Amino acid sequence: MEKIRDAILSGEWTAVGDLDVPDHYRAVTVHADEVEMFAGLETRDKDPRKALHVEDVATPELAPGEALVAVMASAINYNTVWTSIFEPLDTFGFLRRYGRTSDLAKRHDLPYHVVGSDLAGVVLRTGPGVQAWKPGDAVVAHCLSVELEHPDGHNDTMMDPEQRIWGFETNFGGLAELALVKSNQLMPKPAHLTWEEAASPGLVNSTAYRQLVSTNGAAMKQGDTVLIWGASGGLGSYATQFALNGGATPVCVVSSPQKAEICRRMGAELIIDRAAEDYRFWSDPDTQNPREWKRFGARIRELxxxxxxxxxxxxxxxxxxxxSVFVARRGGTIVTCASTSGFMHSYDNRYLWMHLKRIVGSHFANYREASEANRLIAKGKIHPTLSRVYPMDETGQAAYDVHRNVHQGKVGVLCLAPTEGLGVTNPQLRAKHVDEINRFRGV
Structure with a gap:
């Protein structure tokens, strides 16, 4: 791995194709024999630092249509938090089910799970049949792993019954020195970004793009008013940028003055600090409070x-x-991609059916959507929201920070990159946008 890293750091990226692939590498893992370690604890009390391990693992066999990538940097997503606290299910069930689908898929069914659904790095090897990518290409990866052997996936790959999230429902993820991906997960690394900046948008940027911009999601148009929960967070920070770029008006919901200031830095003007205004949408754990819905709706209309x-x-x-269902306008859309505060939703259906609203489910993005979202990053139209970077040995702490919501934007992890600030090949474009690139840093 040292020779591979040194070749990349020297700028001789194509030289990696001539180097031997090591038979092992360092990776961040969870262990199957520890899935009960947090039994009986409340979600908030489960500590990712206890479950995430940094250790040597065996390099997987490279199959047709796949690529092995030397990972310079990765990032933390909420699915890594879920994996590390074994909620709502442990991910080894995903790996077992995948392993039963084919002989090659059996590689993924192991007593350890290499996690992570983002990366920026350099292609090291490609398997048979890969034509679009070659060793030495600087890439980022989106996290859709799909077999595409079923007709349902050929209009929208997210509809394929064998669609999985890489590094969550598959093994050999991006929080590692090497990662195994399908070649159709790869996209060009934005040249004006460092490795850690380029690694951070992938999952959340693509998810927000499909959810808000794509016709598969809310199909946002100019003039729309868009309520964005967690507008300074990993997903919300990209939704806020998409709304502003697309001629919509974001109403940003945050939980502190500090997060409100971040939204202002992005250009948002309409901001609700839900903590300061003390919205309590539940009277008790079993009873929602419609009066608070109405107070919240009135505040939105005031803004x-x-x-x-x-x-x-x-x-x-x-x-x-x-x-959310209550405050959406008549005929409006509630588009959902996650449930970080709980999966069992309840709402007053009268406000949905009588006001002709619709709920749209949105999950990650297909390759086209991910590519469009990455292209906006590469052109400097949308910017990374990276706030802090950890070394790989401290991935547990990084995941803990995301779990406890003490982070802003995205949290990065250095893998093979020894320091921050490396990997930029278009300094001219970077100079035009350096303030936007750095607006989340140190917050």
Missing amino acids: TGGDDPDIVFEHPGRETFGA
């Missing part, structure tokens, strides 16, 4: 000059979903 949201960008789930 917008009387407009209700055309689109509600949902991902907190149980805690906020009743309010």
Whole structure:
């Protein structure tokens, strides 16, 4: 791995194709024999630092249509938090089910799971049949792993019954020195970004793009009012940028003055600090409070000059979903991609059916959507929201910070890259956008 790293750091990226592939590498893992370690604890009390290990693992066999990537940097997503606390299910069930589908898929069914659904790095090897990529290519990876052997996937690959999230429902993820991906997960690394900056948008940027912009999601248009929960977080920070770029008006919901300031730095003007205004959408664990929905809706109309949201960008789930359905305008859309506060949602259906609203489920993105989202990053139209970077040995702490919501934007992890700030090949474009690139740093 040292020779591979040194070749990349020297700028001789194509030279990696002439180097031997090591038979092992360092990776961040969870262990199958530890899935009960947090039994009986509340979700908040489960500590990713206890479950995530950094250790040597065997290099997997490279199959047709796949690529082995030397990972310079990766990032933390909430699916890594779920994996590390074994909620709502341990991920070894995913690996077992995948392993039963084919002889090659059996590689993924192991007593350890290499996690991580983002990367930026350099292609080291490609398997038979790969034509679009070659050793030495600087790449990022989106996290859709799909077999594409079923007709349902050929209009929208997210509809394929064998669609999985790489590094969560498959093994050999991006929080490692090497990663195994399908070649159709690869996209060009934005040349003006460092390795850690380029690694951070992948999952959340693509997810927000499909959820908000794509016709498979809310199909946002100019003039829309968009309510964005967690607008300074990993998903919300990209939704806020998409809304501003697309001629919509974001109403940013945050939980602190510090997070409100980040939204202002992105250009948002309409901001609700839900903590300062003390919205309590649940009277007790079993009872929602419609009076708070109404107070929240009135606050939105106060900010917008009387407009209700055309689109509600949902991902907190149980805690906020009743309010989201209530405040959306007549005929509006509630689009949801996650449930970080709980999966069992409840809402007053009268406000859905009688006001002709719709709920749209959105899950990650297909290759085209991910590529369009990455292209916007590469052109400097959308910017990374990286706030902090950890060495790979401290991935557990990085995941803990995301679990406890003490982070802003995205949290990065250095893998083969020895320091931050490396990998830029278009300094001219970077100079034009350096303030936007860095606006989340140190916050």
